[in-house]
Amino acid sequence: MTSPGSAASDALAGIRREERSRLLAALVSRFGDLELAEDAAQDALTAALETWPRTGVPHTPLAWLMTTATRKAIDRLRREKALTERLARLRVEQERRPPPPPSVSPVDPDEIPDERLELFFACCHPTLGIEEQIALTLRCLAGLTTVEIAQAFLVPVPTMQQRLVRAKKRMRVTRIPVRVPEAADLPRRLPAVLAVIYLIYTEGYAATAGADHVRTELTSEAIRLGRIVHRLMAGQSEVAGLLALMLLTEARTPARMDRDGMPVPLSDQDRSRWDRLLVEEGLALARTAAAGGPGRYSVQAAIAALHAEAEDVDSTDWAQIVLLYDVLLRLSPGPAVRVARAVAVGRRDGPHAGLVALDALSPDPGLREHHPFHEARAVTLELLGRSEDARLAWARAFELSRNEVERAYLTRRWWEA
Structure with a gap:
């Protein structure tokens, strides 16, 4: 028979990283303070381990965590010297929020706001270096581990840990507010946000660790966010390029694993199994992106388009691909590009x-x-x-x-x- 303590631990383990990142994003959105949100989320998880063995696992664990974390965050604010000023600002901001529909229960876990895209723009603050913006957003709001982020940047894990510590310290010392920027500021922050979405997709497409080679929850989320950004900023060629790149890459998914669940390299894939609808959509977006001139994602989309248009690996226009990689190296030099x-x-x-x-x-x-x-x-x-x-x-x-x-x-x- 499962003990109450084991049930509580199992329930917390069952809350996926995706849901934990939603919890953190909701806290950041409400309080505008990344460090406070992280501390409150951890306080709530600790409280769950202490409380659930006695009271039982709640019907909606994530909503319980959100309520508890909010209370813990307010308790922390009350202990600060700037109590009056910060609570007054929070009250004003809370009053500006539209009230929830009367029919919606306040403990409905689906009503925890998923505002991560807005928060991606908020967290990518120009006071931080662009790599710090990307790493911090991936770690705190996208839910990637430090190991996964280090793999994305091709740096040792201790190096990435130090970068994250420095970025958080800079945010704390300079008191950078985590607030959704004005529309005029979005283009300046766009490159970092696109990089975050791209790296979420990359981690999902070939997982750094674990039992699954593909993490569809990440690839699907990255494409969803890419579509939203494209609707909001359709005139940006790099936005179209990133979405094209993800769709053309995602189109290969049905042919990427064999019957034994082993990865199948691009050169050996049965291209008749590729998703033709995604291919056609991706090709159209790639052409739109190319019309806007060379960019990091529009060039990668053009490379993916050449693969998608070829019948097999031998008929691929490798000469054109090499030329495109030469362009990409000038735009975005990096070791992974040099290998490709x-x-x-x-x-x-x-x-x-x-x-x-x-x-x-x-x-x-x-x-x-x-x-x-x-x-x-x-x-x-x-x-x-x-x-x-x-x-x-x-x-x-x-x-x-x-x-x-x-x-x-x-x-x-x-x-x-």
């Missing part, structure tokens, strides 16, 4: 040229710890008939991967090499 370009060079000029291009990147410390880099080398070495070297590269990729499905796939490739 090296792979494209290998497809255009042959595996020997590809290996030369890849090995030229090996001094990069970020890539040495990036398992897709070693996967790319392993595939190229196999094409050259260097089986033993390929096995070493597959083994190194396995050592670096944290995802269970990915590790099973890498083990199979190691045995087959």
Whole structure:
């Protein structure tokens, strides 16, 4: 028989990171203070572990946490010297909010406001560096772990931890308010917000760790947010480019796993299984983005469009893809882009040229710890008939991967090499 304490722990464990990030976002939206929101959310989780074993798990756990966290946040404010000023501001802001419909219960968990897109813009404050804006938003409002964010930036986890600490300290010292900016300020903050959405999608498309290779809750949320931004800022070519990139990439999903649940590389995918509706929508958006001139996402969308238009890997216009990666490197230089370009060079000029291009990147410390880099080398070495070297590269990729499905796939490739 399950004990009350175990039931409480199970209930808290069952609250997904997605829901926890909604809780935090709702608190940030209400109080305009990221640090206060984090402390209050943690206080509420601690209170649940202490209370639920005695009272039982509530019917709507997330709503209970929201109510408790709000109370904890107000208790913290009461202990501050600036009590009168801050509570007065909160009362004014609360009065400006429209009241909930009379038919809606105040404890309905679905009524916790999901205002993350607005809060993404709010958290991407220009006082912070753009990488700090992105990392802080991903960690606090999107619910990604520090490990996942470090993987996205190709930096060691301690480095990312330090960045997050510095960003939070800067927000605290400079008292940056987490407030939805005016319409005139949105374009300035747009690049960071687009990067946040893109990295949410990237983490969902190939999960850094865990038992699932694909996290559809993240890919779906990123596309949903991308569509909203596109409706709000349809004239921005980079917005169209990001949405096109996500849709063209998402279109491959039906062909990305085999019957055993193993990942299928792009070169081996059955393209007849790609979602043609998403492909057509993505191609149209990619053309719109290209008309606005080269940008980080419009160029990546153009690359994805070339893949989508090709019948197979051999008929892909690799020469054009290499040229587009050259443009992308000027716009957004980064190790992952350099790896992708090296792979494209290998497809255009042959595996020997590809290996030369890849090995030229090996001094990069970020890539040495990036398992897709070693996967790319392993595939190229196999094409050259260097089986033993390929096995070493597959083994190194396995050592670096944290995802269970990915590790099973890498083990199979190691045995087959």
